[in-house]
Amino acid sequence: MKLKTFTSGIFENNPVMKQVLGLCPALAVTTSAINGIAMGLATTAVLIGSNTVVSLVNNLIPTKVRIPSYIVIIASFVTVVDLVMNAYVHDLHKVLGLFIPLIVVNCVVLGRAESFASKNGLLESLTDAFGTGFGFTLALFVLGAVREVLGNGSVMGFDLFGSGFKPSIVMILPPGAFIALGFLMVGYKYLDERKRVKRGGV
Amino acid sequence: MELFLIFVGAVFVNNLVLARFLGICPFFGVSKKVDTAIGMSLAVTFVMAVAGIITWIVQYAVLDKFGLQFLQTIVFILVIASLVQFVEMVIEKTSPDLYQSLGIFLPLITTNCAILGAAIINIQSGFGFVEMLVFTMGSALGFGLALVLFAGIRERIDLSDIPYYFRGMPIAFITAGILALAFMGFSGLV
Numbered sequence: 001m002k003l004k005t006f007t008s009g010i011f012e013n014n015p016v017m018k019q020v021l022g023l024c025p026a027l028a029v030t031t032s033a034i035n036g037i038a039m040g041l042a043t044t045a046v047l048i049g050s051n052t053v054v055s056l057v058n059n060l061i062p063t064k065v066r067i068p069s070y071i072v073i074i075a076s077f078v079t080v081v082d083l084v085m086n087a088y089v090h091d092l093h094k095v096l097g098l099f100i101p102l103i104v105v106n107c108v109v110l111g112r113a114e115s116f117a118s119k120n121g122l123l124e125s126l127t128d129a130f131g132t133g134f135g136f137t138l139a140l141f142v143l144g145a146v147r148e149v150l151g152n153g154s155v156m157g158f159d160l161f162g163s164g165f166k167p168s169i170v171m172i173l174p175p176g177a178f179i180a181l182g183f184l185m186v187g188y189k190y191l192d193e194r195k196r197v198k199r200g201g202v
Numbered sequence: 203m204e205l206f207l208i209f210v211g212a213v214f215v216n217n218l219v220l221a222r223f224l225g226i227c228p229f230f231g232v233s234k235k236v237d238t239a240i241g242m243s244l245a246v247t248f249v250m251a252v253a254g255i256i257t258w259i260v261q262y263a264v265l266d267k268f269g270l271q272f273l274q275t276i277v278f279i280l281v282i283a284s285l286v287q288f289v290e291m292v293i294e295k296t297s298p299d300l301y302q303s304l305g306i307f308l309p310l311i312t313t314n315c316a317i318l319g320a321a322i323i324n325i326q327s328g329f330g331f332v333e334m335l336v337f338t339m340g341s342a343l344g345f346g347l348a349l350v351l352f353a354g355i356r357e358r359i360d361l362s363d364i365p366y367y368f369r370g371m372p373i374a375f376i377t378a379g380i381l382a383l384a385f386m387g388f389s390g391l392v
Contacts, residue, residue: 020230020371024315028223068283071312075276083272101275101322105315107227174221175382182375186367193367 005124009131015108016139016181017188022108025099026140027177033156036144038092039099040137042081046103047112047136048129049077054117055125070113071104078103108136146180147171205336212340214388218316219348220381225316229349230374232307234360239353243346245307247339249289250317253282254338257321258331278321286312316345352381 015021025043030036053073061069082100085093093100103109112132117125145155151171153161170176218224225246232242257278265271290308294301311317320341324334355377364373 023226024223027226071279071283075279079272079275098319098322102315102319104275104279105313105318107313110313175379175386178375178379178382182372182379185372189367
């Protein structure tokens with residue numbers, strides 16, 4: 001197990017900020033920080049399941065039909081997550097709604113299955129799933145928190161500024177999602193660049 | 203009249219990309235040029251219409267009849283994946299020209315959440331067959347409209363001088379945000 005496999009998914013190869021994958025749920029459900037975390041965790045659960053199975057059965061699947069097979073594996077785990085969430089966290093399930101079945105077509109999950117789990121062993125793939133899942137959750141949390149602060153004046157449901165604060169509603173409406181992620185990406189690019197310059201010894 | 207409202211709602215008010223956040227990946231992925239954007243939206247329109255019809259029939263004739271609703275996600279994605287494969291083969295055989303221009307987009311469509319999303323919305327809203335058709339066509343048209351508009355804007359962005367850290371994806375997102383803001387002007391129309 002390599003630490004690098006775990007950490008690379010968090011910042012260096014963050015699925016949302018760097019690889020620009022999994023954008024539909026990232027933009028749609030992040031109207032608050034808590035929704036972002038919930039969506040991130042649901043995706044992580046699917047990712048862990050699919051990476052495990054794909055790395056185990058990979059040798060049994062002919063290369064030609066691998067993508068459909070991966071999709072079936074992923075869809076099974078999505079169904080499990082969907083049913084479990086409906087049973088135990090029904091309110092959250094209602095809020096995330098359509099986007100839980102849509103984890104099937106989240107490019108992050110299929111992308112990891114195709115580019116990592118199909119080529120690596122069980123332990124490596126599990127580590128990768130945890131790292132990528134954590135990075136995805138983190139990105140969704142930050143995006144959700146930024147939108148919640150600007151659009152509602154609160155974080156995780158706690159009021160930050162008191163009643164004098166006039167939130168800009170647009171941030172929790174669809175356009176706010178695009179704009180907030182755009183500016184977050186500017187910040188990410190800046191940090192990423194600075195890190196690279198430091199490592200290069202300039 | 204009701205059908206007309208569903209149509210206008212799907213194209214403008216609840217635009218698939220800009221209000222419902224479905225199909226964001228191709229929206230940013232293939233919107234660098236207007237030509238490819240048009241090709242992509244044609245391919246999506248076709249697959250979305252056929253997938254909508256098949257999943258609607260499967261839902262009511264198979265899943266509901268035998269109480270298998272929990273298999274919805276798996277069955278729908280299988281229908282879409284095999285449909286895309288099938289369409290690709292048919293187009294390759296019958297019209298090489300069309301395959302040349304659409305071919306590269308077809309595999310991408312399987313993981314386009316707009317297709318699966320629209321199929322699930324059809325069922326969740328309890329649409330009848332005709333309503334489903336109208337909604338699907340409206341959604342596909344809305345997707346195409348947003349994609350082509352956005353590609354047109356991006357072609358011009360490429361030519362302008364943008365601050366270093368905003369280049370590439372960040373400015374594309376902010377532009378999409380402003381486009382979404384413009385589309386919000388349609389809300390209240392239906």
